[in-house]
Amino acid sequence: MTADYTDVLIPGPWRHEFVPANGARFHVALAGPDDRQAPLVMLLHSFPQFWWAWRHQIAALGDAGYRVAAMDLRGTGASDKPPLGYDVPSRTRDVAGVVRSLGAERAVVVGHGLGGSVAWSMATLQPVVTSAVAALAAPHPARLHVSLRSLLTRRGVARLAQLQVPFLPERSLTQTDLLGQLLREWGATAWSDGVVDTYRTALQVPFAVHNSLEALRWYASAMPSGSGRRYLSAVRAPISVPALQIHGERDGLFRADLADVDSTALCKDLRFELVAGAGHFLPEEAPDLVTEILLEWLETVAGGGVSRS
Template sequence: MAGSSAVADYSAALVEGPWKHEFVPANGARFHVALAGPERGSAPLVVLLHGFGQFWWTFRDQITALADAGYRVAAMDLRGTAASDKPPSGYDTPTRTRDVAGVVRSLGHDRAVVVGHGFGGAVAWSMASLQPAITAGVAALACPHPARVHAPLVQQLTPQALRLIAFAQLPTLPERRLRETDLLERVFALGAAQPLPADAVALYKTVLRIPFAAHTAAEALRWNVRSTSPRPDGRRFTAAVRRVVTLPTLQVHGALDGLVRRDRADADGAAFSRDFRFEVLDDVGHYLPEEAPERTTELLLDWLPRATAR
């Protein structure tokens, strides 16, 4: 079923709520963050990173709950997404870790706990190795560790996800399908154990029609494959993330995830983290913050004191 291809404005991503919107400079670009929680004092900073096809709003339930618990919360639009800048390059994970580190500093903090979902989870994992001075702890939702030693990419993803990744390698066609057809809806349906709310899906589709947003989303998918290739940037990245880290790490997986396989999801996380906690949510698919908002929040609130105690 075809959808509207009307162009959207970045303001479509500035959803009103119990948070405030700010634009902060970092790594040569400007990034949008939704902020909540104590503005002054020693409140720990928690940065939330969305996954493919989504934007900061995927964490709408966690923003308010974490802020109410006393954390300073910054839900960030990654490079190329929603209300953040969309430069022509930089959609590799190492660049995105520098973006996050710059946002942390621009917000006046020395360190942060980084929580990421899906592709945002890959950025969160990588922060531990590539930006250790900035990173107090890492929580990855529906995202295996990117080292891919014990479980290569082809073993981590379901056949449906592998077909999506392969399709994304084509030039121009994937971004056009994201804008003009129901491709995004089908991706959500593949990953979720239960349908996401129709109004949420409609908003994600609208935000992908912001100029260049669909292209940059596809570019991130393309780099995910390039990082496994023998290209120099791929080799440097995989070597960097294959370092054992000691900071607290949490990995949460949905038992019914239709995109990332459960059976070996924790293999590399357990191997490369000395302080590793792995949790599985039954009856939940890929989109943990939305399919199981209360349980996801409970796990984060139970784990965060360990990540912020240092």
């Protein structure tokens, strides 16, 4: 079974637009004032999701006067799916290009999971367009003190190894309950059939499941390569912009006790929040608290949003 990219243009209190950036076309779900003077907040999703993972935050941040753009990262959702460019440095160039295409000079970049790794990387790889960063369920990628394997739970190590296998995970994510299993194992709450089906539909858009896995595979296995070493060297630079890190106490992928090891060492202005009872998928598992924390933090780093009255 396959789906069409229009299947992920889910209606709601947002509007869908397509913008060019870095040689590709990207889908964004927009909310908030149509005013380029309003602070821009970019929301970046994780694997195995797409922009809809931020559905609980998009309208709330927009209603607070921020210009919100929940982006489908390269290869996912309704964005273009070229054969290359699934490394984190390329994805930061995508995000920087979308910021500029939306008419903004700078943005607060908020990412979850793999999107959180992109958000962390924006601070050092794309500093000109990045005013602050927030990372949810995403340890800093520098790996100064601990390896990626050490950051993962035992079950997370096993699952990531399974997802490195060619071809089989692509079939399993779209044709079996593997997607539901990942959501349940990494998260800490129940998932409705409707939510799981929505994410499965998004992966059934042609090339989406393979490209989503390519991004995960690069992050998990490319570090011994030359490009991986250069990336790690770049992101080990100190972060001067304000940073927020939120982690779930019951995250089934990344260990909560080591989540802030490298971010504490590298960030001059870091706020760290540990959410009790929540797992890996914080924007959906603790939507009200995540929104509250984001709004409070945004007030300090971006000022109040533009009034919509």
